[in-house]
Amino acid sequence: MMAEFQEVSKQSGLHPKPAGLVLQYGTAGFRTNAKDLDHVMFRMGLLATLRSKKTKATIGVMVTASHNPEEDNGVKLVDPMGEMVTPTWEGYATQLANAEQEDLLTALKDVIEKEDINMSQEANVFVGKDTRSSSASLSQAVLDGVSALGGKSKDYGLVTTPQLHYMVCCQNTQGKYGEATVEGYYKKLCQAFIQLTKNASNCTDDQKHLTVDGANGIGALKVREMESHLKKELHISLFNDGSKGKLNHQCGADFVKVQQKAPTGIEMNPGERCCSYDGDADRIIYYYSDSKGQFHLLDGDKIATLISTFLKELLTQAGLDLQIAVVQTAYANGSSTRYLEDTMKVIVRCTKTGVKHLHHAAQEFDIGVYFEANGHGTVLFSKAAQEKIQQLAENTGTDDERKRAALLLQNTVNVINQTVGDAISDMLLIEAILAIKSMTVQQWDAIYSDLPNRQLKVKVSDRRVIDTTDAERRAVSPDGLQEAIDGLVKKYRQARSFVRPSGTEDVVRVYAEAETQESADDLAHEVSLAVYRLAGGVGGEPKPLH
Numbered sequence: 001m002m003a004e005f006q007e008v009s010k011q012s013g014l015h016p017k018p019a020g021l022v023l024q025y026g027t028a029g030f031r032t033n034a035k036d037l038d039h040v041m042f043r044m045g046l047l048a049t050l051r052s053k054k055t056k057a058t059i060g061v062m063v064t065a066s067h068n069p070e071e072d073n074g075v076k077l078v079d080p081m082g083e084m085v086t087p088t089w090e091g092y093a094t095q096l097a098n099a100e101q102e103d104l105l106t107a108l109k110d111v112i113e114k115e116d117i118n119m120s121q122e123a124n125v126f127v128g129k130d131t132r133s134s135s136a137s138l139s140q141a142v143l144d145g146v147s148a149l150g151g152k153s154k155d156y157g158l159v160t161t162p163q164l165h166y167m168v169c170c171q172n173t174q175g176k177y178g179e180a181t182v183e184g185y186y187k188k189l190c191q192a193f194i195q196l197t198k199n200a201s202n203c204t205d206d207q208k209h210l211t212v213d214g215a216n217g218i219g220a221l222k223v224r225e226m227e228s229h230l231k232k233e234l235h236i237s238l239f240n241d242g243s244k245g246k247l248n249h250q251c252g253a254d255f256v257k258v259q260q261k262a263p264t265g266i267e268m269n270p271g272e273r274c275c276s277y278d279g280d281a282d283r284i285i286y287y288y289s290d291s292k293g294q295f296h297l298l299d300g301d302k303i304a305t306l307i308s309t310f311l312k313e314l315l316t317q318a319g320l321d322l323q324i325a326v327v328q329t330a331y332a333n334g335s336s337t338r339y340l341e342d343t344m345k346v347i348v349r350c351t352k353t354g355v356k357h358l359h360h361a362a363q364e365f366d367i368g369v370y371f372e373a374n375g376h377g378t379v380l381f382s383k384a385a386q387e388k389i390q391q392l393a394e395n396t397g398t399d400d401e402r403k404r405a406a407l408l409l410q411n412t413v414n415v416i417n418q419t420v421g422d423a424i425s426d427m428l429l430i431e432a433i434l435a436i437k438s439m440t441v442q443q444w445d446a447i448y449s450d451l452p453n454r455q456l457k458v459k460v461s462d463r464r465v466i467d468t469t470d471a472e473r474r475a476v477s478p479d480g481l482q483e484a485i486d487g488l489v490k491k492y493r494q495a496r497s498f499v500r501p502s503g504t505e506d507v508v509r510v511y512a513e514a515e516t517q518e519s520a521d522d523l524a525h526e527v528s529l530a531v532y533r534l535a536g537g538v539g540g541e542p543k544p545l546h
């Protein structure tokens with residue numbers, strides 16, 4: 001034990017912390033300019049090793065800053081079943097990252113003591129990275145941290161975030177979830193996809209075509225790697241593949257969702273399905289332009305609706321009595337919530353922003369479909385639900401229609417990456433559903449009409465002055481802010497608005513929706529002004545959009 005600590009002391013000197021720098025494990029791990037992250041990476045290597053010893057399982061560390069600009073980077077920890085690391089350990093992550101150089105050992109020993117960790121237990125850590133230029137040296141710093149504490153590591157190199165989550169889950173289920181290799185991932189997903197599409201009759205080449213915006217990131221590399229496994233059942237035209245453009249610049253899922261416009265660098269033909277991944281390929285957004293050149297967005301809410309409609313139909317056909325729920329956040333379009341509750345009659349839950357909250361809520365149902373409006377989401381099937389589906393699919397006495405539905409459900413389970421939202425897996429599922437239902441993107445879009453909406457950012461001197469409640473839908477501080485928002489919302493029809501401090505950027509986010517785009521824009525602007533005035537805005541006052 002002493003030897004290990006000496007090694008940590010020695011090695012940490014090679015990954016020194018800039019004195020005074022304070023960072024927080026936020027909505028999706030640490031995220032900031034890459035130049036400030038070397039010490040954080042080394043320390044997350046240490047922490048992952050401790051987490052592995054504690055859980056007696058393999059832990060994942062992913063080096064990425066997702067949709068942030070290329071200059072940024074970040075790190076997320078993955079727990080044994082492929083889920084986000086548990087909140088207590090997020091706290092430890094923050095403590096370790098912020099300990100000044102001379103206090104690091106004390107901070108480390110503090111975690112060991114609090115968690116009563118047996119230091120002679122062996123440790124295994126899987127490491128992955130995205131395509132940022134800083135990712136190579138930063139992931140090396142993680143590996144250094146693991147080895148300093150005597151842990152074993154496996155470096156998966158360039159992988160998408162969801163691929164790393166998948167590897168961790170495969171490893172800790174002794175291969176029951178799949179084979180812990182990138183090849184194994186493609187095989188499992190593509191086999192299921194091909195089985196599903198066998199149920200699509202007369203699918204033309206046009207219908208099999210999909211335009212993909214790879215955001216100039218890791219998703220582009222990986223979808224290209226996967227293509228041969230698809231056996232031509234899906235024809236992908238890949239743009240923004242990283243060969244010339246800059247990561248996430250004017251492209252990618254976040255850009256398309258927030259700007260509500262097509263990315264640059266792609267060719268769009270009227271009526272054709274297009275999708276965008278984000279920088280680490282854990283989000284996906286669909287869109288198309290109509291014959292008049294008008295842009296139409298199909299976001300996470302539309303995706304959740306399509307998937308839950310499909311699953312509900314299959315459950316009915318299979319005669320399976322399983323409870324299905326959709327989990328959303330406050331950013332979900334009001335029309336989607338209304339459609340899901342009133343027309344589809346499924347249970348809808350609203351949680352705080354951040355996948356870990358949605359994932360947790362979705363685990364409470366037989367089938368939990370969760371999506372953030374920005375396109376991050378997946379479907380969770382409880383163990384009991386999976387067993388029931390399997391039994392029905394394998395039972396020789398089952399009649400044909402029920403059996404067909406059960407087999408479809410079984411392949412649906414296999415095409416989905418249940419560990420975390422996954423652009424590639426979600427894409428395969430969506431493509432399969434559209435093919436099976438022989439549905440065009442326009443028909444999918446027409447399931448319900450989005451309420452016009454607007455998202456804005458406001459800079460304030462300290463965003464922590466804003467505190468929220470009711471799954472972030474209401475502000476409890478600063479004084480007067482919620483009253484101001486309530487007053488403004490009353491001026492517009494079908495309006496809703498809320499504000500919350502971002503967990504990934506130093507801004508306050510403002511969301512507004514209303515009957516018309518103009519109203520949504522005006523409301524968002526007025527609420528931004530209220531935030532600026534009541535919550536310590538900095539820089540110039542927010543300008544109106546019109």
Ligand SMILES: CC(=O)N[C@H]1[C@@H](OP(=O)(O)O)O[C@H](CO)[C@@H](O)[C@@H]1O
Nearest residue numbers: 027028354355372374502503504505
């Ligand atoms: C409005 C919005 O899209 N917020 C995003 C964003 O979080 P913020 O806390 O809003 O910065 O990044 C998170 C991580 O990717 C994602 O989970 C979340 O949905």
Ligand SMILES: [Mg+2]
Nearest residue numbers: 066278280282
């Ligand atoms: Mg992401």
